[in-house]
Amino acid sequence: MSLGLVFVPCAGPVLAAVTALAATGTVGTRVVLVTGAYALGAGLPMLAIAIGGQRLTSGLRILRTHALTTRRIAGIVVGATAVAIAFGADTRFTTALPGYTQALQNRVEFSSSARTAIRDLRGGGEALAASGAASRAPEAPAFRxxxxxxxxxxxKPVSIAGYRGKVVLVDFWTYSCINCLRTLPHLEAWDRAYRRAGLRIVGIHTPEFAFEHVPSNVRSAVERLGVRYPVGLDDDYGTWDAYRNEYWPADYLIDRAGRLRFTHFGEGAYGETESQIRRLLGEKAVLPRTSVADTTPTEVTTPESYLGYARLANFDEFVTYDKPALYHFPKRTLSRDELAYAGRWTVHPSRIVAGDDARLRLRFQARDIFLVLGGRGRLSVLVDGRMLRTIEVAGPPRLDTLARFPRLDTGLLELRFTPRLEGYAFTFG
Incomplete structure (x- = not known):
């Protein structure tokens, strides 16, 4: 147990990564160095503990005198620990401990460099459409x-094969993602402008949160947002994995022969995407270009901020997992992008559920502030102590606009939740 408290991260994922690297690559200098580094990292602490324990026991007279009794007590402790593990006591104990390494772990796991390295190992989405030349473009994966x-x-289902002879734009999205929502007007405009010329847009709705797995929630969102083109519900990430996708939103443009010719990840570059559509349709000078404002943020804003403990960052208090606990705002001033909870909250992996006197503060920099909310109740929105608005929350979880400013602004956001309201993630514009 003591080793479990200090060994972060645990050996299992690291060993799995080393094994995968060795299994998928040739045995060379890199594999040998990585394996050797892992062996040293795992072995040296064990050696230090063994030597230290030996010196400790040899230096303490009482342990030498009662060596047999000490071994018996140690055996009883080991046996009791095994019984406790068998009945799940270790799980209850560890979940009761605060997530003292969660912020650091999230910062490492979700950093851009880590994502890039993982994408390179897996063969990320960019590799699927690396060439714009038809002769070298890969065949588009089927919807799975x-x-x-x-x-x-x-x-009835649609398919890449069934659209042979058409130009197809596959858009990966999810309905509570503000980046996806800002992309929708462009997709809808292209659908109207180029459908007769042979363009087919297919939305692949791959959920990020649990509530986005509910078909009725997605259906309501599609109707509310006015989406008219086909939307496939990719709840098990079958098509997402087939395209080796990593992003919301992500667009894959497929030519009439079923080959991937262009990709774009995230918002923006709408002019470039439309030019590629027109090129593949052969409509460069026939149809007028669409005219939709590009609302992609160009200024530095507070990054997307998740509220559940699985991806909670910029949070400086211990978190109690999956059961109600009392939190307090720090007495110091929050730094930029920092979150704080106060009152009673239940923090789950992907969401927080409000209890009595539940409040949240965030030091932000943005023009627009959005929050995915669920449950039923009332949310009060304050900025720098001034009441901005009250939001009535009901129905399936969805993205709500908390505040809009005429220009980039900074301030202290405070939210006051009635009990049983749920919060998932902030996004900013």
Whole structure:
């Protein structure tokens, strides 16, 4: 148990990574060095503990005198620990401990460098459409694992093969993602402008949060947002994995022969994407270009901030996992982008659930502030101590706009939740 408290991260994931590297690559200098580094990292602490323990026991007369009794007591402790583990006591104990390494772990795991390294190992989405030349472009993967389809006759599935002879734009999105929502007007404009010329847009809704797995929630969002093109529900990430995708939103443009010719990840570059659509359609000088404002943020804003403990960052208090606990705002001034909770909260992996006197503060820099909210109740929004608005929350979880400013602004956001309201993630514009 003591080793479990100090060994962060645990050996299992590291060993798995080393094994995967050795299994998928040739045995060379890199593999030998990585394996050797892991062996040293795992072995040296054990050696230090063994030597230290030996010196400790040899230096303490009482232990030498009662060596047999000490071994018996140690045996009883080991046996009791094994019984406790068998009945799940270790899990209850560890979940009761605060997540003292969570912020550091999140900062490492979700950093841009870590994501880039993982994408390179997996063969990320960029590799699927690395060449714009038809002769070298890879064949587009088929849609896989789609549970159901929206906006098709009688819910019938669509397919890449069935669209052969058409230009297809596959858009990965999820309905509570502000980046995806800012992309939708452009997709809808292209659908209207180029459908007769042979463009087909297919939305692949791959959920990020649990509530986005509920078909009725997605159906309501599609209707509310006015999406008219087919939308496939990719709840098990079958198509996401087939395209080796990593992003919301992500666009994959497929030519009439079924080959991937262009990709774009994230918001923006709408002019470039439309130019590629027109090129593949052969409509460069025939149809007028669409005219939709690009609302992609260009200024530095507070980054997306998740509220559940699985991806909680910029949070400086111990977190109690999955059960109600009392939190307090720090007496010091929050630094930029820092979060703090006060009152009673239950913090789950991907969401927080409000209890009595539940409040949240965030030092932000943004023009627009959005929050994914769920449950039923009332949310009060204050900025720098001034009440801005009150939001009535009901129905399926969705993205709500908390505040809009005429220009980039900084301030202290405070939210006051009625009990049982749920918060998932902030995004900013």
């Amino acid at each position: 694992g789609i549970d159901s389809w929206l906006n098709t006759p009688d819910g």
